[in-house]
Amino acid sequence: MNxxxxxxxxxxxxxxxxxxxxxxxxxxxxxxHDPELAYWFAEHCTSxxxxxxxxxxxxxxxxxxxxxxxxxxxxxxxxxxxxxxxVALALVATIVITVIGYGVxxxxxxxxxxxxxxxxxxxxxxxxxxxxxxxxxxADPDVLRHYxxxxxxxxxxxxxxGLHTLSLEGGLVLDWFGHKVSMLCFVLEDGGQQxxxxxxxxxxxxxxxxxxxxxxxxxxxVPHLAPVHGLHTASWSRGDNxxxxxxxxxxxxxxxxx
Numbered sequence: 351m352n353x354x355x356x357x358x359x360x361x362x363x364x365x366x367x368x369x370x371x372x373x374x375x376x377x378x379x380x381x382x383h384d385p386e387l388a389y390w391f392a393e394h395c396t397s398x399x400x401x402x403x404x405x406x407x408x409x410x411x412x413x414x415x416x417x418x419x420x421x422x423x424x425x426x427x428x429x430x431x432x433x434x435x436x437v438a439l440a441l442v443a444t445i446v447i448t449v450i451g452y453g454v455x456x457x458x459x460x461x462x463x464x465x466x467x468x469x470x471x472x473x474x475x476x477x478x479x480x481x482x483x484x485x486x487x488x489a490d491p492d493v494l495r496h497y498x499x500x501x502x503x504x505x506x507x508x509x510x511x512g513l514h515t516l517s518l519e520g521g522l523v524l525d526w527f528g529h530k531v532s533m534l535c536f537v538l539e540d541g542g543q544q545x546x547x548x549x550x551x552x553x554x555x556x557x558x559x560x561x562x563x564x565x566x567x568x569x570x571x572v573p574h575l576a577p578v579h580g581l582h583t584a585s586w587s588r589g590d591n592x593x594x595x596x597x598x599x600x601x602x603x604x605x606x607x608x
Contacts, residue, residue: 353387356380365395382481385473386525465527467564467585471594474531475579477524478555478596484535485522494521494534503530507558507591512607516554529563538599554607557594567592573608575601584608 356377363374381388486497498505503523516536524531536554561567568574573584573595581596582604597604 351376351380353380353384356384356387357390360391360394363391363394363398365398383483385477388476388480389473465565467566467568467592470526470559470564471576471578471583471585473526474524474533474555474557474594475581475583475596477533478553479579479581482522484520487520489518489520491518494518497521498523498532501530503532504558504560504591505532506589507532507556507593508588509556510595510608513554513556513595516607524557526559526563529559531563532558534558538597538603554595554597554599557596558591561587561590561592564592575604 359374359377360381363377368374381391486494488494495505498521501523513534513536516538519535519537521532521534524533534556536556538554568585568587571586571588573586575582575584577583578596581598582601584595584604586593595604595607597607
């Protein structure tokens with residue numbers, strides 16, 4: 351299943367109802383592998399819940415139930431616009447349509463995905479902190495660069511000096527509003543004996559995107575350090591590229607890699 355197919359299925363997903371429905375299982379798995387789809391899905395769920403809350407808070411007109419029962423009890427009701435019950439129903443329908451329109455479109459306006467660097471940083475770190483699949487699993491940097499070149503992702507990056515001491519796992523390519531992002535994955539080894547789970551706590555990620563992809567890309571070559579999504583990150587720009595280095599390790603470890 352690709353992301354477009356998953357989106358077609360998930361547009362009918364109700365987060366408070368369908369979490370255990372097997373019909374959505376494969377589509378939900380695809381969300382874990384595509385950050386663009388994951389962002390769309392989060393927006394979809396937020397919009398659904400906002401609309402649901404709005405409808406629940408919509409007041410029912412006083413006397414609506416009695417008016418409906420009275421109208422049904424009549425054998426020869428007058429034309430619909432003279433019936434109190436039908437007028438009330440029409441009023442409710444108008445309110446509901448108005449509320450839905452305002453709730454959905456107003457909410458989507460609020461959650462329209464920003465293009466700025468802060469949003470980029472949140473998106474990249476959410477991928478690193480979540481589940482992803484390497485497009486190329488190789489410790490050979492030339493193999494990885496060749497793959498990145500074939501998909502037109504940045505290959506002219508300069509690695510921080512500390513990354514040369516780490517073991518390359520491989521990489522993949524992400525999309526940021528039509529701009530390719532090269533994501534390189536490393537393993538931070540400390541020379542000790544660790545199990546797989548513990549080693550996972552020392553992963554390091556390096557993201558490269560063209561500076562032109564971000565309207566407010568960092569202007570300095572001096573890395574700016576900040577915690578995001580439970581990771582320690584460093585961000586800077588050099589030449590035509592903007593870089594983000596992230597790790598689950600401590601901040602001192604991040605500084606040693608720069």
